[in-house]
Amino acid sequence: EDQVTQSPEALRLQEGESSSLNCSYTVSGLRGLFWYRQDPGKGPEFLFTLYSAGEEKEKERLKATLTKKESFLHITAPKPEDSATYLCAVYSGGYQKVTFGTGTKLQVIP
């Protein structure tokens, strides 16, 4: 069974203080690793898909990287509007279900 573990559970940063969120995964054969952002009272918003170790993707202040065992979401010089819960998820093919982690709740303080 696919498993996803995210750390830390919560992270509080000062505006401009860069940091990384971690996603460790166990799957039988990774077909895709996803990062989503979720604001309170909203559904998850798709950010990135990574397919193979060594791959990187960027969007504004966010950069996602992937190794064979984990993924990192790097946040460079965050702003208060980056405050949200960031969810990591994996897809291993076969059945269509995607397995999510419990998320990292990020708070960026002005």
Add this chain to the structure above:
Amino acid sequence: GAGVSQSPRYKVAKRGQDVALRCDPISGHVSLFWYQQALGQGPEFLTYFQNEAQLDKSGLPSDRFFAERPEGSVSTLKIQRTQQEDSAVYLCASSTRQSSNYGYTFGSGTRLTVV
């Protein structure tokens, strides 16, 4: 519409009551998913439709849960004889792709509270 629409946004049900949650996916999206998200947890898979066919219902927690998508567009998740443990946010997502290799578009969810 421009996004995935779910209704109602909030539902309070008395224990034992039946509820029906509606999802309007993005027009033309082949794949539709239902997820359950408990407070402070990540979404958990319930079921998957490709057009009108329910191809995976392995995540439905009991036979009280039933989902349908009769014409391959709108979907309804029905929960019979609701229990307190059914309290959660129910998320619907759709995708233009037939494979989960690609990101989904989620709706804002229906928050179900069973009292």
